[in-house]
Amino acid sequence: MIEIENVSKRYNGLPAVKNVSMTIRAHEFVTIVGMSGSGKTTLLRMINRLVEVDEGTIKIDGVDNRDVSGPQLRRSIGYAIQQHGLFPHRSVAENIGTVPGLLGWTVEKTGERVDELLSLFQLDPAIYRDRYPHELSGGQQQRVGVARALAARPNILLMDEPFGALDPVIRNKAREDLQKIQQQLGTTIVMVTHDMEEALALGHRIAIMDGGELVQFAEPADVLRNPASEFVESLVGKGEKPFRLLAFASVEDLIEPGEASGSPISGQLSLRDALAEFVAQGKTSLPVKDENARIVGQITLDSLVRNGSGTP
Numbered sequence: 001m002i003e004i005e006n007v008s009k010r011y012n013g014l015p016a017v018k019n020v021s022m023t024i025r026a027h028e029f030v031t032i033v034g035m036s037g038s039g040k041t042t043l044l045r046m047i048n049r050l051v052e053v054d055e056g057t058i059k060i061d062g063v064d065n066r067d068v069s070g071p072q073l074r075r076s077i078g079y080a081i082q083q084h085g086l087f088p089h090r091s092v093a094e095n096i097g098t099v100p101g102l103l104g105w106t107v108e109k110t111g112e113r114v115d116e117l118l119s120l121f122q123l124d125p126a127i128y129r130d131r132y133p134h135e136l137s138g139g140q141q142q143r144v145g146v147a148r149a150l151a152a153r154p155n156i157l158l159m160d161e162p163f164g165a166l167d168p169v170i171r172n173k174a175r176e177d178l179q180k181i182q183q184q185l186g187t188t189i190v191m192v193t194h195d196m197e198e199a200l201a202l203g204h205r206i207a208i209m210d211g212g213e214l215v216q217f218a219e220p221a222d223v224l225r226n227p228a229s230e231f232v233e234s235l236v237g238k239g240e241k242p243f244r245l246l247a248f249a250s251v252e253d254l255i256e257p258g259e260a261s262g263s264p265i266s267g268q269l270s271l272r273d274a275l276a277e278f279v280a281q282g283k284t285s286l287p288v289k290d291e292n293a294r295i296v297g298q299i300t301l302d303s304l305v306r307n308g309s310g311t312p
């Protein structure tokens with residue numbers, strides 16, 4: 001758990017973060033979103049004390065983060081950034097093994113962990129272990145950067161625009177991988193992004209910053225339905241809002257009895273993807289199938305539209 005209490009930071013007399021309080025629960029995935037210069041990175045870096053707070057306290061699992069030394073704190077918290085920060089003259093294995101090395105792990109234990117992480121990130125250890133960063137694609141470098149941040153099994157992982165430099169296709173894949181890894185390892189993740197789509201897709205809760213202030217901290221659907229201010233509403237994108245809300249419900253929520261023609265869609269599909277199917281198939285109702293491809297009912301465009309607009 002990370003408890004941020006009344007934290008402020010100024011640079012040259014100008015406030016960068018203003019009196020922010022928020023509690024991030026263990027195993028939670030929190031995204032911090034906001035415009036450029038809104039204080040996201042400053043807030044993130046105060047957690048691992050790459051930036052010191054001017055006022056307020058940050059407690060990690062109940063302990064003030066100033067009660068341990070900065071280097072010691074940073075060995076226990078993973079940190080991944082956009083420029084991945086890999087050491088160019090060290091191999092992939094040496095890069096990933098950096099923190100375990102500092103913590104005094106044996107060569108054998110570190111080697112096992114390196115291979116385990118490479119496999120987790122779908123990089124064959126036999127091929128990639130001994131490569132150097134310049135021998136990897138941008139997406140692979142990024143994955144190695146995140147693997148390195150997770151090497152010593154930190155309970156907390158801080159990420160600053162980790163996918164910013166990736167092209168959209170690889171970026172989506174990287175997000176999915178991260179989501180799976182978070183579920184698998186239960187790591188508490190705090191991730192800064194300026195991409196609302198990314199914040200909504202990944203965050204269990206989203207923290208929205210504006211001019212150094214935390215203006216809303218809530219679950220994605222809540223932010224969409226009840227934006228705390230006009231600024232949040234504009235960030236969410238008024239026009240996009242109905243589609244984004246549809247992404248949080250699935251076809252199985254709206255199954256009804258009856259037969260429909262057309263190519264069956266999965267009950268697991270999000271309503272947003274279902275809407276695309278209605279358009280692609282040119283239908284107003286579609287059959288719904290379960291995991292065993294059995295037809296279990298139908299969904300109508302009418303019910304989807306009513307759900308999307310919030311009309312019962």
Ligand SMILES: Nc1ncnc2c1ncn2[C@@H]1O[C@H](COP(=O)(O)OP(=O)(O)OP(=O)(O)O)[C@@H](O)[C@H]1O
Nearest residue numbers: 011012016034035036037038039040041042043194
């Ligand atoms: N080391 C520094 N020295 C002086 N001013 C700084 C420093 N770091 C940040 N600032 C200022 O503090 C404010 C918040 O910056 P911060 O990097 O936290 O914003 P951000 O929301 O992460 O922005 P971006 O999305 O562009 O990275 C900005 O006005 C910035 O210019």
